[in-house]
Amino acid sequence: MPDSTAIAHGAHETGSNTHDEHPPYLRHHFESTEQQADAAGFAMWLFLLTEVMFFGGLFTAYLIYRNWYYPAFVSGSHQLNVVWGTLNTLVLIISSFTMAMGVWCAETGRRRGLVLSLSLTLILGLGFLGIKSIEYAEKIEKHHVPGFHYSLQSFLDPQSDRAVFSEYHDKPLMLDMARHTEVYFSLYFLMTGMHALHMIIGIGILGFMIFRARAGAYTSGHVTFVENFGLYWHFVDIIWIYLFALLYLISRH
């Protein structure tokens, strides 16, 4: 993402009369603002390609091991709470919507609308992380974090885990297969953790953007940064849409 120099000055311009030819944010090596915005947007898309491939490695691993250790992945998946997962999906989809609205506000020069949209996006993002941490706490309590005193009890003796058993009536797994639930949880924590890391970075940038947007930085023509951040946020949303399906939904039977 290219940094935009001297955006803040744009805030004080009342009209675009004097700066029509050379707006202050036009970097010296570009011919026009369109070229600059085009280049930045394209760069953001290429960055998202690298992100796709980065998560791609994890998705590949998940598909392979689900194929190999199907019973373990089913039992592991039953430990996840679909209600929390659905709630989080809704939260994230709505945050994507508020982000899209933020981009629209920036494009049409609505400063207060932009600040409101970005703030809502930030709150929803924090809400997502809050729910995720409740889920993580539950896993830690049950010793389902791989590597740290990983416990097989829920899988060797499902009846001991009453809440889950009453819903799914899982049969006990053989010891060998039960041990492979650790692979499931490794991938669960890696994928959701990597996703959460992206959320945290996104929330940090959101805070910065709200700060700048209040001064009118993005509503005087130079909207590239908001648009590119929007792309990032929607990408994170898409990753979650797949994580929700793969981790929570497809192994319920």
Added chain:
Amino acid sequence: MSEQIELGEHQHHDEQDEDAHHIVGPGVYVIILIALLVGTALTVWASFIDLGPWNPVIALAIATTKATLVVLFFMHVKYSTKLTKLTVGAGIFTFLTLVSLTLADYISRAWGSW
């Protein structure tokens, strides 16, 4: 209703205005939001029904539909240049290459030797 007319217009201008910066309005965003919420409800509902091997298929199909909506409308790809569309295509293609060729090895291992 007005949103639909707007949508039609976008399509109409798509060829000529590819390079012009296109602003997508709230109307489209609201429709997509509703579609995404319905999709989420649908996929959760489908997961409670035992469809055997079709459960993952349906879940992934709905997820892909949702992702496509996000890419096309929230991320403006529908209104973007061919270059952006090609970029998205390249990402999907390489991702599928990684997954399919790797899985090809794992699946065919079970077939044993010649």
Added chain:
Amino acid sequence: MSATIVSLPDQSTARIPKVNYLTKENGILSWLLTGDHKRIAILYLISLSFFFFIGGALAGLIRLELLTPQTDLMATDTYNKVFTMHGVIMIFFFLVPSVPATLGNFLIPLMIGAKDLALPKINLLSWYLYIAGGILAIYTMAAGGVDTGWTFTTPLSTHYVNTNVLTTGLAVFIAGFSSIFTGLNFIVTIHKMRCPGMTWFRLPLFVWAHYAASILMVLATPVVAIAIVLVALERTIGIGVFDPAKGGDPILFQHLFWFYSHPAVYIMILPGMGVISETISTFSRKRVFGYTAVAFSSVAIAVFGFFVWAHHMFIMGISNYAVLVFSLLTMLVAVPSAIKIFNWTFTLYKGSITFETPMLYTFGFMGLFTIGGLTGVFLGTSGTDIHLTETYFIVAHFHFVMVGGMLMAFLAGIHFWWPKMTGRMYPEKISQLAAVVTFIGFNFTFFPQFILGTLGMPRRYASYPPEFQVLNVFSTAGATILGVGYLLPVLYLTWSLKYGAIAGNNPWQATGLEWQVQSPPLTENFTRTPIMDHEAYDYEWLERQKEKEVTTSAG
């Protein structure tokens, strides 16, 4: 008396332009905080050379140890660390960034008529990432090294070695992002910054080759990044993705690693091929034969590069059917590579060839790369691969491609564009000598290793049966000559910075846009945006330009 195309200005009156990118600003900070692609290229050139000589010194140690069958110079575990660090430094800190980060950075904006790369700050960031990764790699060496081999093979790297896998992994991870940002920057620049009239099929082939390599950098590098993250997490907190004891599969690491590292060899060689296209055209005074075919073969190499990675894994336990499919797919890559070699050869045909240093390196490249490429077919064929893999045959093969190919191309490019970068010529005679010495030294070093490999000498061991000694002595002797060949350019190129003849704008009478501006160029490259009105490699256009100049100056 050999023909020459060099045309230098009258040395008694010629001056280096007072205002240029080197003199515009002074002080170390003006370099460390620069956004100028040319200055960043110079920063890269200096740091890359530093890492090259560290990697080279390690190679020297390896060859010294292998002089005798016994392990007498160093302990076996030290030997493991030495060859690992040699591989890590040479691959991630020299070969991958070599041509793109120096010549590509310097030339792509000049060649397409742009003032700078699209994202100058990202460009500077990628240099800093490279340096950060490099410092970590050096720290790793100082802290005791790492002995997994540059491939970080699991479960060795996750469970069995107690050396600095984490810091090395982090170094590679950071350097990977440096590479991603360079590639991303190039793609955006080539798409969005071309000057008016510079259509895709008027681009120099150098730019096409970099475009193809950049695609690989952007799409393949993240996969090795995630693989390294997984190794690091497996080592630190014991997740079970590659751990067979927990049900993980070590071969999955190989898939993820080679999904990057096979395309990575094309990241390394494609920019070198771009250099060769430029030099071979200039020194044959002909348009590159089959321009379109060469341009598309670059892209084809990039695309096919994604389908062949498992040929590194034939003996690792992947399925027989996968071996069959990947072996067949591997043959596909040979086609675009051969297209390039044939087209370059046809470019020579009926050209008026001159033998300046860059051309000598170019001939070296073509011969050695062809041998390297053809022996690659042996290794891509699963039957012969099972016999030859993990022997010195494979070592010789990739050194022919990487050192004989890429390093020759790098040196060809450095000599070719040295007048443009510095405004001064390198001394011709001694550099021709260096090119010949490099070629001889290289063949002495690595050709015996093909024979050693077919005889069955395994790689990565400090000792070997005494009957292999004769060939190993040859190899070590050759490495000494090779070392001289690489040291010479450093000396005379440094010398030429002060004492070289003044080059003028276009010493080679080449056609690229970069040769139509002053040397060294201005910070903003062009005083006004150029308009491209002719095809690439159009020597008739160049003649007309010269006539115009003569008539205007006479009138």
